[in-house]
Amino acid sequence: RAYQGAPTGTDIECKGWRQEAALRMLNNNLDPEVAERPEDLVVYGGTGRAARSWDAYDAILAELRDLDDDETLLVQSGKPVGRFPTHERAPRVLIANSNLVGRWDDWEHFHELEAEGKIMYGQMTAGSWAYIGTQGIIQGTYETLAELARQHYDADLRGKLVVTGGLGGMSGAQPLAVTMNHGVCIAAEVQADRIERRVETDYLMESADSLDEALENAKDAIEAGEPYSVGVQMNAADMLEELLARDEIPDVVTDQTSAHDELEGYYPSGYTAAEADRLREDDPEKYVEESLDTMERHVQAILDLQDAGAIAFEYGNNIRGQVQNHRGMEHAFDFPGFVPAYIRPMFCRGRGPFRWAALSGDPADIHRTDEAIRELFPEHESLMRWIDLAQEQVSFQGLPSRVCWLGYTTDDEGLTERARFALKINDLVASGEVSAPVVVTRDHLDAGSVASPYRETEAMRDGTDAVADWPILNALLNTAAGADIVSVHDGGGVGIGNSLHTNNHVVLDGSDLAAKKARAVFTTDPGMGVIRHADAGYEDALDEAARSNVRIPMRD
Amino acid sequence: RAYQGAPTGTDIECKGWRQEAALRMLNNNLDPEVAERPEDLVVYGGTGRAARSWDAYDAILAELRDLDDDETLLVQSGKPVGRFPTHERAPRVLIANSNLVGRWDDWEHFHELEAEGKIMYGQMTAGSWAYIGTQGIIQGTYETLAELARQHYDADLRGKLVVTGGLGGMSGAQPLAVTMNHGVCIAAEVQADRIERRVETDYLMESADSLDEALENAKDAIEAGEPYSVGVQMNAADMLEELLARDEIPDVVTDQTSAHDELEGYYPSGYTAAEADRLREDDPEKYVEESLDTMERHVQAILDLQDAGAIAFEYGNNIRGQVQNHRGMEHAFDFPGFVPAYIRPMFCRGRGPFRWAALSGDPADIHRTDEAIRELFPEHESLMRWIDLAQEQVSFQGLPSRVCWLGYTTDDEGLTERARFALKINDLVASGEVSAPVVVTRDHLDAGSVASPYRETEAMRDGTDAVADWPILNALLNTAAGADIVSVHDGGGVGIGNSLHTNNHVVLDGSDLAAKKARAVFTTDPGMGVIRHADAGYEDALDEAARSNVRIPMRD
Numbered sequence A, B: 001r002a003y004q005g006a007p008t009g010t011d012i013e014c015k016g017w018r019q020e021a022a023l024r025m026l027n028n029n030l031d032p033e034v035a036e037r038p039e040d041l042v043v044y045g046g047t048g049r050a051a052r053s054w055d056a057y058d059a060i061l062a063e064l065r066d067l068d069d070d071e072t073l074l075v076q077s078g079k080p081v082g083r084f085p086t087h088e089r090a091p092r093v094l095i096a097n098s099n100l101v102g103r104w105d106d107w108e109h110f111h112e113l114e115a116e117g118k119i120m121y122g123q124m125t126a127g128s129w130a131y132i133g134t135q136g137i138i139q140g141t142y143e144t145l146a147e148l149a150r151q152h153y154d155a156d157l158r159g160k161l162v163v164t165g166g167l168g169g170m171s172g173a174q175p176l177a178v179t180m181n182h183g184v185c186i187a188a189e190v191q192a193d194r195i196e197r198r199v200e201t202d203y204l205m206e207s208a209d210s211l212d213e214a215l216e217n218a219k220d221a222i223e224a225g226e227p228y229s230v231g232v233q234m235n236a237a238d239m240l241e242e243l244l245a246r247d248e249i250p251d252v253v254t255d256q257t258s259a260h261d262e263l264e265g266y267y268p269s270g271y272t273a274a275e276a277d278r279l280r281e282d283d284p285e286k287y288v289e290e291s292l293d294t295m296e297r298h299v300q301a302i303l304d305l306q307d308a309g310a311i312a313f314e315y316g317n318n319i320r321g322q323v324q325n326h327r328g329m330e331h332a333f334d335f336p337g338f339v340p341a342y343i344r345p346m347f348c349r350g351r352g353p354f355r356w357a358a359l360s361g362d363p364a365d366i367h368r369t370d371e372a373i374r375e376l377f378p379e380h381e382s383l384m385r386w387i388d389l390a391q392e393q394v395s396f397q398g399l400p401s402r403v404c405w406l407g408y409t410t411d412d413e414g415l416t417e418r419a420r421f422a423l424k425i426n427d428l429v430a431s432g433e434v435s436a437p438v439v440v441t442r443d444h445l446d447a448g449s450v451a452s453p454y455r456e457t458e459a460m461r462d463g464t465d466a467v468a469d470w471p472i473l474n475a476l477l478n479t480a481a482g483a484d485i486v487s488v489h490d491g492g493g494v495g496i497g498n499s500l501h502t503n504n505h506v507v508l509d510g511s512d513l514a515a516k517k518a519r520a521v522f523t524t525d526p527g528m529g530v531i532r533h534a535d536a537g538y539e540d541a542l543d544e545a546a547r548s549n550v551r552i553p554m555r556d
């Protein structure tokens, strides 16, 4: 089916803006600029779909157009299955995707049901109508590094050298995220065309012919306090060993080569990319052995750099697990993963990827909200940097939208960061400064919304990684608070049976009702992050709870 | 800790009746008359608890006493973990118990976390503060047989012979449930003292010395059209074979011996109970072989009786699975389980175990509501019978309460059965005819509230037994509708990882708010049963949806 994306403008097809927002966000998810394969209803992340079938899609739209302001539509794995009278303050749409009873909660059962059209993979934001394109990737990497800077360098990477590997789909965002934080980045990448591509698309400033050249340029930039990034065509393990040999210790070392896959993802040392590709064809078993040997050296080099004073973290590619499992390297986990190290401290304060879209379709509306962020949070340096850079460098896909990390921390009136900003947007809509309602949503990866032992809840202090009561309470509480769409998904980025997570939308149409909803939801939702981490014993969360008067029964 | 049960009377400790209802129901669950081991916070069903620890219990009570009318308390596996401002129409308490991410959703991980005090087993009504004692057992059996009677005999078992096995804890309810439906029951039981106990407690009318005597008396009762029940001390398999040999074919054959456990539960033929107990001690392997041999004959006899014209069903003891697994008897499943046969048709119409408790503690309040049931549903014969019998024969435990099955089916004004009755109670509270508010709740085993492939969703027509989107949507929707407590549990009666289910409470305090909540929740909650079964293709559900104007998007 040929597909157009979201309707825009100020005329609506539905009986109210809450229903219209749902309709536009579903369509935005399927915008050819946004979705990977809109013709198959696939938004991103493998087979993450927005609706179960085109028939289901048509039926959802028909229901939304007809839905009253006190009715609620139910969507079960991408199919509309019911519609009931509730009340104005309640959600207009409730969504549950891909959920299976525990014993059957695996790919085998999922695929059986999927083949029969009985279930759908919702990924995270795909099935909950909240995907906004690649903006999320660069922003997540930016925030991770910004948090590192806050923890270690007074909130800025100026004059700091970050060394990493990989310049592919996701990993290619690393150099830009470093320079956005004013730092200097050297990235090793074995494939020359990957380096070129990042230079062409302005994710990387230049490519160097040798590590010597890269280091020289990097040192100049550090001296001058200028942001700088450079790619070198070489194996990342080799590069780190060479830095050690020369006693050139970077400030930060990480890696985002595709180490999670020892055959198709990671390149062994001692081969060019082309040679390695031939080896993979001819002798895959040898390839795997060589690849794991290199990974072992790679992890050892990271640990040695850490010992020599560098800040080291794993960036979600499972390189530690690989060498622990396949090479028996027991100390592989002596450097931390990125979630416990940099994301979790933010989760403790209810910070997470808050995003909003202009339902008008007018970029000026987002620019006006960018202004509002600047007015409200001038003291948040990394946020100010992000907004400037996003305006300059991030092009819109589908409905103009923005993402930034906001948290719980309350002001004098007891309003959280998220609530303050949402209420501000609502005022701008009321006054007409923003031309049509704005919908606020978020990633499923958020402070209080997810149980995912392989990622967001890896290595929780109290061992409660797999406890799923929390996302369920989060969805129930946001429903109680009056979010306009609430969804609960199984699987997401780590696969069926490996996580449970939720999200929600609040439509800011300038009304008092919207203000009430926003005030409640943007307290309860980040608040769940604070209490979940406080319950696990994190000091940052206990501190935030005390600072912002979050009630925690058995601690108060 | 010594324990007293729920406070009663019209003075309250909390800021409103909704919070007070939560406090009283939690305490009622722990009443020594109601709970199995109140000193350990265990309510029923193995280790089904009402709160995680006494500290958690104290904290829950403190929070409830202090909770405002627009606040919501969060309980995570029996521990209060947060409290947030929401609004009046929202729930006062949200509960999630025992939930784990799929891959970790098993007893091993659960017990690890439980040992560290990080999680609690909520069973079904234990952790959601809705258990009302043994009333539920007899009533469930009564309803199963009443549905059988509706399907096959014009809603009455008068003049019909039901033959079964087992007179133990749960199975002992069978003869009374048959006579409550005006039928005649012969039950085989190998242990004489079990038979005596049921006679003493009026669950069984008499005990016979032989099958001949039992049959003779049964025939007289059938002739006279009188209810009658009799126990015979013999093996159930032997009894069924003898009936076949004599060509005495009963109208209905079932079984509730503890066949799920071939060593500790089921008795082999050819031994007295005492001899079998010795064999179990001396030679457990031989016991198991003999036990399974008898079960094979037992199932074959049920199938032969079915062929000869009897209505046969399995009553939740897994005797079919046992002989299929251990004796390779492929045709074991040629007779149905009780859920697909008798419970599911009720679920299709949103019928399920609706229960209510008088917060006053005054039995007169429940008697007044019994009257209301009689006034509202005079045409429901089996319901009228149940109310009469319950008044006569069921003694209250803890807060006076009642249970009966009500469904979706709407009246001329579009009100469901459940809503009509709840609104009637609310009126009685408003007028003072009932002396204090009444709280309405239900079992987790209900029409639209559970995914449980080993029980409630066994053998769904479309194979969606394990799809858990439905109970999640149910909990979200009831929260949206404004139930006062909403809970989501993993496990329940079939064990961790095997089911997901929800329940809810609505407090009827005579107010307009209560009326709004009741009208919405008692539409959405049974409505989920109708749409879930309609989606699976059940004609009864599609019929109910058409009859009662339940909106089903892709069917309308």
Ligand SMILES: NC(=O)c1ccc[n+]([C@@H]2O[C@H](COP(=O)([O-])OP(=O)(O)OC[C@H]3O[C@@H](n4cnc5c(N)ncnc54)[C@H](O)[C@@H]3O)[C@@H](O)[C@H]2O)c1
Pocket (backbone or CB within 6 Å): A165, A166, A167, A168, A169, A170, A171, A172, A188, A189, A190, A191, A194, A234, A235, A236, A237, A256, A257, A258, A259, A260, A261, A265, A266, A267, A268, A269, A294, A315, A316, A317, A318, A338
């Ligand atoms: N942090 C997160 O939440 C998160 C999210 C998505 C992906 N990831 C992980 O990050 C990794 C990278 O993802 P991607 O999308 O960029 O993958 P990709 O395959 O597109 O890019 C990886 C790049 O690494 C290069 N490479 C492989 N081995 C190398 C070596 N030894 N030395 C130098 N370069 C080498 C490859 O040539 C490739 O260009 C994956 O393991 C992925 O699972 C993490």
Ligand SMILES: NC(=O)c1ccc[n+]([C@@H]2O[C@H](COP(=O)([O-])OP(=O)(O)OC[C@H]3O[C@@H](n4cnc5c(N)ncnc54)[C@H](O)[C@@H]3O)[C@@H](O)[C@H]2O)c1
Pocket (backbone or CB within 6 Å): B165, B166, B167, B168, B169, B170, B171, B172, B188, B189, B190, B191, B194, B234, B235, B236, B237, B256, B257, B258, B259, B260, B261, B265, B266, B267, B268, B269, B294, B315, B316, B317, B318, B338
């Ligand atoms: N339908 C449901 O939802 C449901 C609910 C609970 C239990 N059950 C099942 O019902 C069964 C009975 O439960 P219970 O609580 O009554 O157990 P119980 O052990 O208290 O009673 C079973 C009785 O059967 C007798 N018995 C065993 N083998 C016999 C034989 N071959 N012939 C005659 N009598 C025999 C025993 O002496 C015992 O008195 C169990 O398998 C249980 O799992 C079903």
